[in-house]
Amino acid sequence: MIIEWRKRHSSVLLAVSVFFAPGPSGASVPLRGTLHAERDCEAFVSKKKKSNPDKARLEPGDAYVILEVNRPQQPDWVRVRVEDANPPERWVEASCGRQELSETPAEEEQAETERPIEPDDPSLCGTAGLQDSFKLALSWQPAFCESHRGKKECAANFPAAYQSAGNFTLHGLWPNREACGINYGNCEHRRPQREFCDYPSPGVNAEVTRQLSQVMPGTASCLERHEWFKHGTCQVDWDPSQYFEVAIDLVRQFNDSGLNKFMAANMGKQVLVEDFLAQVDSALGEGARQRLQLTCAGGKLTDVYISLPAHIQPGSSLSELIRTAPQDFRSKCSARFLVDPVGFSR
Template structure:
C-alpha cells in the first residue's frame, strides 16, 4: 500500500498547486551573493531561455542575488550581471554556491513578518549594497611619496601639477558597514593578486581614465583597479565609470572648498591641527571636522578620511552630505604637523 499512498500524495499535491495557480510559484525577492562555480548561460527569461547578448557567468566571480523562483530549494536564481544588457538575468541554481540573506515573498496584499538579518553573519561583509555609510579617502601625495619612493607615481619625473596646486588626491571611495569594521569589501570575492596591475583592466571610458590619472596619481600603479575590486564592487548604484566620476567630484569639491589654497600656502610649513580643522569647518560647514579622520607619519599629514552617508546623490553638495553623516572624528596626528612640500626631503 505504501507506493499507492505516495502516488496518491503526489496527485493531491499536484491538484493543490493547480488550484493555487501561478501564485504558488511566485518569485521571492532575496538579498545575497551567488559565487559562480561553472560557466552558466544567463537568461533574460528563464521560460523562453532568451539570451540576446550571450551573457554567461564567469566561474570564480560573485553576483548579487535579486530573487529566486521559490523560497525553498529554488532551481532558478535571478542575479545582476553587470556587463549584460539588461543586467538582471536568470541562472540555474546549481551554477554556484549561494550566500543568501533574508527572503521576503512578493507582496500579495497580506502583511508578512520580517526576517531579521543576523549582523554577525560573516557573508554580509562581502555582500554588495549593505553599506551604512561611505568614507572618502584622500591622500596628501607629497607625504605619501616620502615613504613610497619606488612607486611610479612618486618618480621624480612624474607630473605633479595637481598636488603642486595644493590638492588632495583620491585614494578611494569606500562603502562601509559598521558591524564589519574595516572588513566590508571584495564583494565579487576575487582573489587579491600580488600586484595591483595583475587585476583585470577596468576598461574605463577614455575621458574618465584621463581625468582619473590626474585626481588619482596612483593609477600609475593600477590603484584604481584595486580600489574598484576591493571597494567599488560593494556598492550597487554605479558602474565603474560612474563610481569614479562621483569620487572625483567629491575630491574636487573638498579641494575647492578653500582647502587647496590653504594647503598650497602652507607647503613645507608646520600648522596646528586646530587651524587645519577650522579650514575644513569654514569650507564644508560647522562641525564638519567631527566627520574627519586624520593620519600622520613622521609628523607629516598623510591622509584624510571623510565620513559620508549611506546614500550619495551624484552632484550633491559635499558639505550637505558631510552634515548628514554620523560623527566619527579620530586623529593619529600630533597637535601640530607638517604639510609636506612636493619633492623628497633629504
C-alpha cells in the same frame, strides 16, 4: 526579505499564478518555489533603479530558487537566487519564466521567515549593497611618496602640478559596513593580487580615465583596479565609470572649497591641527570636522578620511553629504603637522 533554503522540501508544487496568500498592498511577499526561465532576462539588484553591476542574466532552461514577489496577487516581479551573480539575490520580470511554489508546513514557514538577519554576521562582509556609510579617502601625495619612493607615481619626473597646487589626491571611495570594520570589501570574491596591475581593467571609459589620472596619481600603478575590486564592487548603484566619476567630483569639491589654497599657502610649514579643522568647518560647514579622520606619519599629514552617508546621489554637494553623515572624528596626529612639500626630503 531574503530567505535562505537550508534543506530541500519534498512538498507538492503548486502553480504560482493560481493564488497568492493575501498580504499588505504593495508589499513584497516571501515565497518558496522555483522559476523555470523561458527567456533570456536581465537580473537586477534593484528593480526600481534597474541596477545590474555584473550584467547578470537568466539562462533559458535553467531553474532558479524563488525568494519573494513584489506583490501578493498578479506580481510582475519575482526575486530569485542567481548563483553566479554578486549579490545573488536578483529581481526579474515575472514574464521571464514559469513559476512554481512549494507548499511547506505553516510553523516551519513562520520560523524561516521570522529568522532575523544578524547585523554582525561575518558572511555579510562580502555582500554588495549593504553599506551603512561611505568613506572618501584622500592622500597628501608628497608625504605618501616619502615612504613609497619606488612607486611610479612618486618618480622624480612624474607630473606633480595637481599636488603642487595644494590639492589632496584620491585614494578611494569606500562603502563601509560598521559591523564589518575594515573587512567590508571584495564583494566579487576575487583572489587578491600582489601587484595592482595584475587585476583586470574594470573598463573605465576614456574620459573618466583621463580625469582620474589627474586626481589619482596612483593610476600609474593601477591603483584604480585595486580600488574597484576591493571597494567599488561592494556598492550596487554605479558601474566602474560612474563610481569613479562620483569619486572624482567629491575630491574636487573638497579641494576647491578652499582647502587647496590653505594647503598651498602652508606648503613646507607646520600647521596646528586645530587650524586645519577650523578651515574644514569654514569651507564645508560648521561641524564638518566631526566627520573627518586624520592620519600622520613622521609628523607629516598623510591622509584625510571623510565620513559620508550610505547613499550618495551623483552631483550632490559634498558639504551637504558631510552634514548628513555619521560623526566619526579621529586623529592620529599630534597638535601640529608638517604640510610636506612636493619632492623628497633629504
